[in-house]
Amino acid sequence: MSTLEDFGFDTLKLRAGYDPADHNFSSAVPIYETVSYAVGSAENYDNIAAGVADGHVYSRCSNPTVKVLEDRIAALDKAKNAVAVGSGVAAITYAILSLSEGGGRMLTTEQLYGGIVHSLDSIFPKYGLHVDKVNNYASIDEFEAKITEDTKLIYVESVSNPTAIVSDIDNLSKLAHKHGIPLVVDNTIPTPYLFNPIEHGADIVIYSATKGIGGHGAAIGGLVVDAGRFDWDSPKFPQFKEKNIAFRDLNGRDRSYLEAFGKDAFSAKVRSDYLTNFGAALSPFNAYILLLGLETxxxxxxxxxxxxxxxxxxxxxxxxxxxxxxxxxxxxxxxxxxxxxxxxxxxxxxxxxxxxxxxxxxxxxxxxxxxxxxxxxxxxxxxxxxxxxxxxxxxxxxxxxxxxxxxxxxxxxxxxxxxxxxxxxxxxxxxxxxxxxxxxxx
Missing domain, CATH: 3.90.1150.10 (Aspartate Aminotransferase, domain 1)
Known part of the structure; x- marks a missing residue:
C-alpha cells in the first residue's frame, strides 16, 4: 500500500486523515458531537496527558471529526501538523500571539485584509507586539532593511485581498531564515490547491477555511498549519523552552514545549496555550461541512x-x-x-x-x-x-x-x-x- 506521500492532491483531498476502520467503517466522516470522552481509566488519562498515549479528552482541545480536517489539510500542504480553530481571524491571532510572547515586532506589508490591518495597528500593540510595514511589497531589500533584533516574524498574504498581488514567498522565506525568524503566509485565497507555501519555504501557513476550502459559504473555520521544520531552540523564542506544568511527564517532571514536542513545539503551543485556554474551538459540525467542501x-x-x-x-x-x-x-x-x-x-x-x-x-x-x-x-x-x-x-x-x-x-x-x-x-x-x-x- 502506498504512503500518503505517494498520492496526488485529488486523492488526498478525499482520503487523507481518515481510515473507516477506526470509525465503525463509516464511509463518510462521522460528526462526533460530544463534549468529552470516556477515557477508560485515570491511568489512561494520565498517559494521554503525558503524551505517551493517543486520545481525545475534551472537544475544546481536540475532536475526532476536527482531527480529520486537520490531518487532511496537513497532508495537502505537505506539513507536519495543522490546528483547526473557530475562524480565520482566530488562526491569525493565535499564530501571531504564539510567536510574539513577551513582545517584539513583526514585519508585514500594506496589502492585507482590512480587519487584520486594524488588529495589527490597534490591538496587538496593547500586548507588546508592534508592527513594521514595507511600502514596496516586491522589494526584498526593503523587507531586510526593516528587520530588527526584536523582529519575531514576517507575515504576508500569498495573494492579497482585494488586489490579488502575489508575494515572493521563495525569497521572503530565505530572508526570514537568514535572520532566524519564521515566515508566516496567509494562503486563504489560492488555497493549497493553487499554491503550496511550504514548498516555497514558508514555515507556517494560515487559512480562513470559511473561504475557498469550504467553498459554499456555509461554515466558518480557520487553520494554522505547521511545516515542522523551524528550529524553535532560539533566544528569540524563549517561550518554547519555558517549563510548563501542562506537560508534566509520568514522573511528575515539568517539561517545556521543546522537550515534549521537539519540532512540533509551535503547533503544540497553538493548541495547548491558545486554542485550549482562549477557546475559539471549531465545532465538529463545521469541520464536517468544511470536509465536504474540500472534496470538490x-x-x-x-x-x-x-x-x-x-x-x-x-x-x-x-x-x-x-x-x-x-x-x-x-x-x-x-x-x-x-x-x-x-x-x-x-x-x-x-x-x-x-x-x-x-x-x-x-x-x-x-x-x-x-x-x-x-x-x-x-x-x-x-x-x-x-x-x-x-x-x-x-x-x-x-x-x-x-x-x-x-x-x-x-x-x-x-x-x-x-x-x-x-x-x-x-x-x-x-x-x-x-x-x-x-x-x-x-
Whole structure:
C-alpha cells in the first residue's frame, strides 16, 4: 500500500486523515458531537496527558471529526501538523500571539485584509507586539532593511485581498531564515490547491477555511498549519523552552514545549496555550461541512479560475472600467511571479476600478442581479463588495492609498455560475448605472 506521500492532491483531498476502520467503517466522516470522552481509566488519562498515549479528552482541545480536517489539510500542504480553530481571524491571532510572547515586532506589508490591518495597528500593540510595514511589497531589500533584533516574524498574504498581488514567498522565506525568524503566509485565497507555501519555504501557513476550502459559504473555520521544520531552540523564542506544568511527564517532571514536542513545539503551543485556554474551538459540525467542501475543491476552483479569466477579459475591454487588478495582465508587477508560481491561477478574487468614482461603485452594486453584496469570498456563488467601505472600511485614507484601494475599487469573488450570465449581469448593471447618471443630469 502506498504512503500518503505517494498520492496526488485529488486523492488526498478525499482520503487523507481518515481510515473507516477506526470509525465503525463509516464511509463518510462521522460528526462526533460530544463534549468529552470516556477515557477508560485515570491511568489512561494520565498517559494521554503525558503524551505517551493517543486520545481525545475534551472537544475544546481536540475532536475526532476536527482531527480529520486537520490531518487532511496537513497532508495537502505537505506539513507536519495543522490546528483547526473557530475562524480565520482566530488562526491569525493565535499564530501571531504564539510567536510574539513577551513582545517584539513583526514585519508585514500594506496589502492585507482590512480587519487584520486594524488588529495589527490597534490591538496587538496593547500586548507588546508592534508592527513594521514595507511600502514596496516586491522589494526584498526593503523587507531586510526593516528587520530588527526584536523582529519575531514576517507575515504576508500569498495573494492579497482585494488586489490579488502575489508575494515572493521563495525569497521572503530565505530572508526570514537568514535572520532566524519564521515566515508566516496567509494562503486563504489560492488555497493549497493553487499554491503550496511550504514548498516555497514558508514555515507556517494560515487559512480562513470559511473561504475557498469550504467553498459554499456555509461554515466558518480557520487553520494554522505547521511545516515542522523551524528550529524553535532560539533566544528569540524563549517561550518554547519555558517549563510548563501542562506537560508534566509520568514522573511528575515539568517539561517545556521543546522537550515534549521537539519540532512540533509551535503547533503544540497553538493548541495547548491558545486554542485550549482562549477557546475559539471549531465545532465538529463545521469541520464536517468544511470536509465536504474540500472534496470538490479542485473542480470548483478550476471552474472559478476559468470564469475569472473570461470576466477579466470582458472588464479590460469595457468602456465603463478604468483599471483591473489581476496579476496575469500585461503591465501588472506580479505577472512574472504569478506565471511562475501560480500556473493554475491565483484564485477567484480580484478587483477593478469603475469610472465615476465611489458613487459609481454604489450604483453598480445596487444594479447587479446575480452578484450578491457579501463580505465573504471563495463562495461557489459570485459576490461583490465596495472594499473601501466594507472589508477595508477600518483603514485610513493613507492606508487605503498604500494598499492600492482607490475610491472606485470594486471587489469581486467569482463563483461557478455560467460566466456568460455573470458578464451579462455586469453589463446590464453598467448600463443601468449609466442611465441613472444621465437621468439625473437631464
Amino acid at each position: 475543491i479542485s473542480e470548483r476552483i478550476d471552474k472559478e479560475v476559468r470564469n475569472v479569466e473570461k470576466i477579466v477579459d470582458f472588464l479590460t475591454h469595457s468602456e465603463y472600467v478604468e483599471w483591473v487588478s489581476y496579476p496575469y495582465l500585461e503591465g501588472n508587477k506580479s505577472r512574472e511571479l504569478a506565471k511562475k508560481n501560480f500556473p493554475k491561477g491565483v484564485g477567484q478574487l480580484f478587483s477593478f476600478g469603475i469610472k465615476g468614482g465611489e458613487e459609481a461603485v454604489y450604483r453598480l452594486c445596487r444594479n447587479v442581479k446575480l452578484f450578491s453584496y457579501q463580505l465573504n469570498l471563495g463562495d461557489s456563488k459570485s459576490l461583490i463588495a465596495n472594499a473601501k467601505r466594507s472589508t477595508h472600511g477600518v483603514l485610513t485614507d493613507s492606508e487605503l492609498g498604500l494598499a492600492g484601494i482607490p475610491d472606485n475599487t470594486v471587489r469581486v469573488s467569482i463563483g461557478t455560475e455560467d460566466p456568460d450570465d455573470l458578464i451579462r449581469d455586469l453589463q446590464q448593471a453598467f448600463e443601468a448605472s449609466a442611465f441613472e447618471v444621465s437621468k439625473k443630469a437631464g
